[in-house]
Amino acid sequence: MGLLNIFKKVNKPEGNSTNNGVLGPTYLDSFTGHIQNPKDLHSHEWRRQIKTTSGQTKFKIKYYGQLHNDYNNLIVETDLAPSLVFAVDIITRHEILLFDGCKHGYNSMFCDTFTEEQIENRLAETYYKDQSGNDIFEITISTYNGIDYDDEFSDEVDDNGLIELVNGTKTEFEIVKRNGFDTLQIWLTNDNGETINIISEELA
Numbered sequence: 014m015g016l017l018n019i020f021k022k023v024n025k026p027e028g029n030s031t032n033n034g035v036l037g038p039t040y041l042d043s044f045t046g047h048i049q050n051p052k053d054l055h056s057h058e059w060r061r062q063i064k065t066t067s068g069q070t071k072f073k074i075k076y077y078g079q080l081h082n083d084y085n086n087l088i089v090e091t092d093l094a095p096s097l098v099f100a101v102d103i104i105t106r107h108e109i110l111l112f113d114g115c116k117h118g119y120n121s122m123f124c125d126t127f128t129e130e131q132i133e134n135r136l137a138e139t140y141y142k143d144q145s146g147n148d149i150f151e152i153t154i155s156t157y158n159g160i161d162y163d164d165e166f167s168d169e170v171d172d173n174g175l176i177e178l179v180n181g182t183k184t185e186f187e188i189v190k191r192n193g194f195d196t197l198q199i200w201l202t203n204d205n206g207e208t209i210n211i212i213s214e215e216l217a
Contacts, residue, residue, distance in 0.1 A: 035059040037156055038117065039191050044100075044109050046070075048153065057159050059194075063100055063109065063152035070151050072100040072109075074141035074201065074211065086209050088141070090114055094131040095121070098199070098212065100152055111154060111212075112197060118216025119160055119193045122178050143201070143209050150201035150209075157196035160217060162189065 031048045037059035045061035054060060064070050078096030081087040090096050095114025102109070115127045115135075142148045166186070170176050175183040195217035201209045 031060045033058075035158060036191050037061060037154075038194070039188050040110055041154070045154070055157065058155055058157050060153065060155040063111070063154060065102055065105075065107070065109075069102055069104060071103050071149050072152055073103060073148055074111075074150065074152075075099050075101055075108075075137050076139055076141060077135035077137040078139075086143070086211060087213055088211050089214075094127065094135050096212075097135045097137045099137055103149055111152070111199060114214075117192055117194070118197065118214070119195050120216050122184075122189060122193045124179060126179055141201075141211065143203055143207070145203070145205070145207075147203040147205070150203055153200045153202070155198045155200075156194035158190075159195050160193065162186070162193065 029050060031051045031054060033054060033056065035057060037045070041061070041063075043066055044063055046064040048060060048062050051060055062070060063072065076088050076096060076098040077091075077094070078088045078098070079091050081089045088096055088098060097113050097115075098111045100109040100111055101107070115121060115132045121127075140148060143150075166176060166189075170186045171183075174186050176186045176189055177183050178189075195215065197212055197214050197216060198210065199212035201211055203209070
């Protein structure tokens, strides 16, 4: 997994909302809402605001990982294992999985293997605070889906619609196409309207 070049300028088409037909991660199906008038939305980008079924949009962030040495707003993997990040509803304390570096993204599905210790011993106990001490945020999440799975893997899908991952498990091909994104970004917005990028990963 590599750190995305967050300073790269990219021209993207704009639209009235983030409803551009791109499907996002299956594990977030019930926890997102559209964003009106998104700025610089790629045609192959899925972008949403994290939102509970009751309409809650304010969360704390807790994670396993460490802050990047140079860009200390970014959560990255440790020397031992990939990062694990949750949103925590400030009212109900319900946790929403935002990213698991051992499971999500192309590399974790088809290239990288992890030990049981790496997977199970990641305790997401650190709560994120920005440089001003804020710990409650609205969350925007974005995945980029530039991999042509049908072209690359269609011959490996069995009669039941399943494909074998690098760890030996079999998963529905349609789920793999949605959770095997090649890039992930997560932004937080505090009550002062300031936006912080906390995840910026190239995953393929």
